Amino acid sequence: MIDLSGAPADGHRLAGGLDKPVVRLSKVSRTFGADPPVHALRDVDLAIWPGEWVSIVGPSGSGKSTLLNIVGLLDRQTAGMYRLVGVDVAALDDLGRAGLRGRTIGFVFQAFHLLPHRTVLENVMLAELYVGAPRHGRQERARASLNRVGLDDRADFLPTKLSGGQQQRAAIARALVGEPSLLLCDEPTGNLDSHSAESLLDVFAQLSHDGLTLAVITHDDKVASRAGRQVRIVDGALDELTPPSAGNGQVHGS
């Protein structure tokens, strides 16, 4: 079954050659358990186009974490079709999903997930461990990535010596290594004070300006409002708050 409901009507995306959405969910459902079944996601249609900054908002328990897990290939949908960079993920085994995940998605977690015994640089270098990148130049690429988030002067620090904002920027640097197709952020400001959160959003704005595709899950309206497009998920069902066509067109032209 082919469902085009998530496809935008405007044709200018084709002009840039970016005719494929990074993420396309078609009637995706996720049900947990059987007796009684819990419907975490119901018939979700979502397309995220290259260069978009999408925020996904919703109260806790609404299903936004489930959505993130499915988009991030950490979980499998129970119904519907999901194409990531055009690849139907249902056909992939664990190895294939891991490879696709490692190459196309950069994750940013609420709790940063930095290895405490490794320096910031080593943590960033972890990003290339599983994707078949050559060892040669790994350190340089990691430094370049740290430079991109303004953390190159902390490269040799242990993460425990950094502030929360710095740790999260280190995590973003790790996610950016190798130019992912999608930066998938799960409550990235959840552990940060408002000042750190603000400067982190500035980093996101810069990345988005550079053409990176961002999907940010949050329950913070301030964070959500910085995105060009907002979708809301309530009881497993998805609504567009900002129409995909509004305010996003210029991004794809860049």
Added chain:
Amino acid sequence: MKLRRRGRSGPATAKPRLAARDLFEECLASLLARPGRAVLTVLGTVVGVAALAATDIVVTPKTGRTGRAVRQNVLPWDAEQRVGRLNGVVAAGTLTDVNVKGELVRAVPVNDPQGQTQFQVPVKAASPGLFRAVRARLSTGRLPDAGHSARGDRVVVLGPNVAAQLHVTRVDNQPAIYIGDRLYVVVGLLSTVQRQPSLLGSIVIPEGTAQREFGLTAPGSVQVETRIGAASVIAGQLPLALNPADPRVLKVAAPPEPRRVRAGVQRDLNSLFLLLGGVSLLVGAIGIANVTLVSVLERVGEIGLRRSLGAARRHIAAQFLMESTTLGLVGGVVGAAVGTLVVVGVAASRAWTPVLEAWVPLGAPLLGGAVGLLSGLYPSARAAALEPVEALRSTM
């Protein structure tokens, strides 16, 4: 192919892979993050492999304290004095079978028509030093001395079996026996001898007496007791000391070394070490398994992160297997070294010869690695089975 790859680029669906060198570096970094724990974990394997390594190192005691016999009819009458001068000889004496020409032995005067009163008993001639050389013990009486021999006195010492046959139980009443028709006074009764057990069933007369009464022409053999470890040296010197003109006509009989006893002791020791090693290895394996499992549970967040970075289940399993195998391998190497050092040290302090089997330096690390690999199977399976969603819920 390599040139086409840059960063995460390349086909998005390409299989993830983990280079062996990366895997090894990750493993080392994880182990070195908690060095104390790694050291403690390795200890069990160290002890186990050390004990097993010790099992296969054979200790060979040097030649022990043994008696020596020299037989030939060309021995000089002063053999006892000649041998006694050799350094390392504790005692020496001649022992000769006396040809009594079929004469029977009887006690005096027993008139028992029912019982047998005359016996054919071997008679042996001994120099005074012989009794020390065979470590004879008396139950009563005394031993003949050089004076008896020089004078050719008709005195005898009875072996316990002969004494029982002749019903001689005491010497304070000066019992006498007949050999043929000649009367001999019993001066002592033997109870035990350490060597030449044939003495227990013999009548022993002084060498001089045998010369005079039975025409003994030369000593038949020399019994020698040496100090511990001197036996082989003495054995080489004996022929020269006894017959310098033609040492080759003498036959030196060294009693077989107690190899079987030693082999038995070694076998018991080996099975003890084997048991000890096996138990220690088992404990070591459980220790590694336990620590690796704890490590997995502690690092759930890290596992989740690695999955998010593109690690497949097999890569997670490989990492923890590598860590447990490395622990076992290090334990094997250290254990082989410790085991070898201990055995060499003990052998050196006991003047033993340690023999190191070829498998120890190669096999011990492999054994340790195998133990580590087996220990890591369950924890790594647990780690690989973790769902990334669950794993990422845990903070680091």
